[in-house]
Amino acid sequence: MELILWRHAQAEDGSGDDHARALTKRGRKQAARMAEWLGPRLAGDWTVLASPAKRALETAQALGRPLDVRPAIGTSASSRDILREAGWPDAAGNVIVVGHQPTLGEVAGRLLGAHGGIAVRKGAIWWFEAREGEAVLKATLDPDLLG
Numbered sequence: 001m002e003l004i005l006w007r008h009a010q011a012e013d014g015s016g017d018d019h020a021r022a023l024t025k026r027g028r029k030q031a032a033r034m035a036e037w038l039g040p041r042l043a044g045d046w047t048v049l050a051s052p053a054k055r056a057l058e059t060a061q062a063l064g065r066p067l068d069v070r071p072a073i074g075t076s077a078s079s080r081d082i083l084r085e086a087g088w089p090d091a092a093g094n095v096i097v098v099g100h101q102p103t104l105g106e107v108a109g110r111l112l113g114a115h116g117g118i119a120v121r122k123g124a125i126w127w128f129e130a131r132e133g134e135a136v137l138k139a140t141l142d143p144d145l146l147g
Contacts, residue, residue: 021053
């Protein structure tokens with residue numbers, strides 16, 4: 001199984017309904033760049049799980065694949081919620097989770113055996129593979145490096 005953790009791209013400042021925050025112009029560019037990079041590298045079947053928050057949905061939609069919106073990976077999710085919803089490490093297929101910080105950083109830290117979370121930049125991915133009972137980090141990429 002492979003698991004990609006994709007933090008939503010840059011969103012509008014928080015004023016009002018947090019779930020309604022949309023991507024900024026820069027965020028839309030970040031999402032498009034990352035989707036363009038990811039697309040040709042996603043061989044085989046991938047399930048795309050997205051938080052129901054607008055900024056996560058807009059980020060995931062840039063990939064142009066069907067989405068499975070999961071409230072369990074929303075803004076109040078725990079690292080356990082993310083891993084459970086993704087089926088890590090035993091799912092039959094590969095999964096992309098489009099979600100939020102600090103939870104995605106906590107998942108990355110947990111998979112790497114770190115004590116605590118890791119900073120995941122807006123729009124960035126962390127790509128893991130389950131191999132012989134271990135989590136192997138295949139790639140981490142910031143969308144601003146793609147522009």
